[in-house]
Amino acid sequence: MKKFIKLDALVVPLDRSNVDTDAIIPKQFLKSIKRSGFGPNAFDEWRYLDHGEPDMDNSKRPLNPNFVLNQARYQGAQILLARENFGCGSSREHAPWALEDYGFRAIIAPSFADIFFNNCFKNGLLPIKLDAEKVDALFRAVEAHEGYRLAIDLEKQAITTPDGQVYPFAIDAFRKHCLLNGLDDIGLTLQHVDEIAAFEKRHLAAQPWL
Amino acid sequence: MGEQTLYDKLWNSHLVRQDEDGTALIYIDRQLVHEVTSPQAFEGLRLAGRRPWRTASMLAVPDHNVPTTHRSAGIADPISRIQVETLDANCVEFGVTEFKMNDIRQGIVHVIGPEQGATLPGMTVVCGDSHTSTHGAFAALAHGIGTSEVEHVMATQCLVAKKSRAMEVRIEGELAHGVTAKDIALAVIGKIGTAGGTGYAIEFTGSAVRALSMEARMTLCNMAIEAGARAGMVAADETTFAYLKGRPFAPQGEMWDRAVEQWRNLKSDQGAVFDAVVVLDAASIRPQVTWGTSPEMVVAIDGFVPDPALMSADKREGVERALAYMGLKANTPITEIAIDKVFIGSCTNARIEDMRAAAAVARGKKIAPNVKQALVVPGSGLVKRQAEQEGLDRIFMDAGFEWRDPGCSMCLAMNDDKLSAGERCASTSNRNFEGRQGQGGRTHLVSPEMAAAAAIAGHFVDVSKL
Numbered sequence A: 001m002k003k004f005i006k007l008d009a010l011v012v013p014l015d016r017s018n019v020d021t022d023a024i025i026p027k028q029f030l031k032s033i034k035r036s037g038f039g040p041n042a043f044d045e046w047r048y049l050d051h052g053e054p055d056m057d058n059s060k061r062p063l064n065p066n067f068v069l070n071q072a073r074y075q076g077a078q079i080l081l082a083r084e085n086f087g088c089g090s091s092r093e094h095a096p097w098a099l100e101d102y103g104f105r106a107i108i109a110p111s112f113a114d115i116f117f118n119n120c121f122k123n124g125l126l127p128i129k130l131d132a133e134k135v136d137a138l139f140r141a142v143e144a145h146e147g148y149r150l151a152i153d154l155e156k157q158a159i160t161t162p163d164g165q166v167y168p169f170a171i172d173a174f175r176k177h178c179l180l181n182g183l184d185d186i187g188l189t190l191q192h193v194d195e196i197a198a199f200e201k202r203h204l205a206a207q208p209w210l
Numbered sequence B: 001m002g003e004q005t006l007y008d009k010l011w012n013s014h015l016v017r018q019d020e021d022g023t024a025l026i027y028i029d030r031q032l033v034h035e036v037t038s039p040q041a042f043e044g045l046r047l048a049g050r051r052p053w054r055t056a057s058m059l060a061v062p063d064h065n066v067p068t069t070h071r072s073a074g075i076a077d078p079i080s081r082i083q084v085e086t087l088d089a090n091c092v093e094f095g096v097t098e099f100k101m102n103d104i105r106q107g108i109v110h111v112i113g114p115e116q117g118a119t120l121p122g123m124t125v126v127c128g129d130s131h132t133s134t135h136g137a138f139a140a141l142a143h144g145i146g147t148s149e150v151e152h153v154m155a156t157q158c159l160v161a162k163k164s165r166a167m168e169v170r171i172e173g174e175l176a177h178g179v180t181a182k183d184i185a186l187a188v189i190g191k192i193g194t195a196g197g198t199g200y201a202i203e204f205t206g207s208a209v210r211a212l213s214m215e216a217r218m219t220l221c222n223m224a225i226e227a228g229a230r231a232g233m234v235a236a237d238e239t240t241f242a243y244l245k246g247r248p249f250a251p252q253g254e255m256w257d258r259a260v261e262q263w264r265n266l267k268s269d270q271g272a273v274f275d276a277v278v279v280l281d282a283a284s285i286r287p288q289v290t291w292g293t294s295p296e297m298v299v300a301i302d303g304f305v306p307d308p309a310l311m312s313a314d315k316r317e318g319v320e321r322a323l324a325y326m327g328l329k330a331n332t333p334i335t336e337i338a339i340d341k342v343f344i345g346s347c348t349n350a351r352i353e354d355m356r357a358a359a360a361v362a363r364g365k366k367i368a369p370n371v372k373q374a375l376v377v378p379g380s381g382l383v384k385r386q387a388e389q390e391g392l393d394r395i396f397m398d399a400g401f402e403w404r405d406p407g408c409s410m411c412l413a414m415n416d417d418k419l420s421a422g423e424r425c426a427s428t429s430n431r432n433f434e435g436r437q438g439q440g441g442r443t444h445l446v447s448p449e450m451a452a453a454a455a456i457a458g459h460f461v462d463v464s465k466l
């Protein structure tokens, strides 16, 4: 997994609440048996004017000029600013894969759906919860200033705006540790192999039908 | 230790270890696997040279991509075919039990788990699929996980988790005629919103829930995720045990008796405290129909499409966008919304009782001329066979419905079953997101009875008055 330590990047505002995983990556792209390559199809139905299918050459497709990701001023953005309940819907990890493959490293929103939130951490993508008013203020700032960037420091758990305002954010210690070090969960869990085996022995003895 | 909720009991009995910050390792008893969210997990195992920790805990089935017609001819779409073949090959390589596409036991993963008795009370159940909450109907702790977690559970038999808060959703009283578990679920979501359960595990309680059949409880728990809760659950009781007894994966003989004795404890203790409580009066719930692009955009059948002009500014824009997408005008009576297609199926409503309920409405009738297609897609091969033994397939076909092979089908339209742009569908599935049933398609979520009645009338009708 990619490490996440610090990020200073352009921000793109996606001003919709309840953005669901079907919108982030439509189901026709879930047929891939790989983990990568979903970026060109992130937000496919909003991003392109035609209907996308997995075998298409995306570079030749007509872009929807009204969709925020297509606007010139937001090209290269690595921070996605979003509204409530971002990532609701399915458990598909293709959603964070698509966002990560597109180039996002962090998402800032007032709230996230649980499974999506979890999945982000497994992919080096940092989801940050901020109060709705703060998110609102950021939306206004991004829209008002072309080239608006934010600096995210995971170690310090802080977002710094171009005018020097600092927004602290919370993150649980284990997840922070894994992101900072790019650690693979499985390897970490397997450090507890003996504990798991002992638990399993007791558990299966008490419920032999399992 | 004081009084515990059912969720506390399930959590505590699977806790392998817990760090100071609350990060825990939870032991997983059952992992269900399907073709869409597993290939990258198996690939991860292979790359790391790992083997599954306990293959006996796994059960695999292809469901999302499988065709629902001419199945013996195989899968025409090459990309779907590769995904299903990849699952087959992975199951052989890693020694995982799989019900292949042409096995009579094949079906939607959340239908076949319970049907086989592979979901048992007291278990932790995971699957790379958000509707895994369905299995909580058996007093199990069941929730969806992402593909990295699928790989993690395969490799370690554990999940890294933090305990959620517990929410009680209590539904007391008696449901009116024509009102089903689906309507309860939609009414709950209408009340608390699609994020209302975020961070919670929901336990459904109350006399109305106790009175539900096992299949209806599954419908209810299935939709917990649409309320934002990863897990929904119902305490175990005689209904649970009667449903499971004799199923292939359930314990037999003396082992069964021992199991039932333990399972009787799988309920919240008297006086256990929940972090949040929501109460609904069963008698006041009417058949529900969604009008928008989120399951919380729902209203009773005798209601109207809402008027964004009457809403606060923060809500208005979302509602306007939903109405534009759905092609609906404010203040239209729900019963005047005409439909183009009908889909009866999905892990929410494709069990035998759903088939029976829909057939009872369709019996001796014909679908309306404006309905271009009405699909009935049973949840598993065994549901299909049972329905055919009862003659339900004839009732549907005589009425003009198509009787299909089991799978997810038009719930998410990954196979050939989909809506065209602008088409309006009465659907028994669980999500009405934009494009869910086909790009530009318009989905109204309803119960099987309501879907069948809409097929016959050509528009929504109040089944409680039939």
Ligand code: SF4
Binding pocket: B063, B064, B108, B109, B110, B129, B131, B346, B347, B348, B407, B408, B411, B412, B429, B430
């Ligand atoms: S029926 Fe629909 S919701 Fe259920 S598992 Fe299949 S695609 Fe998912």
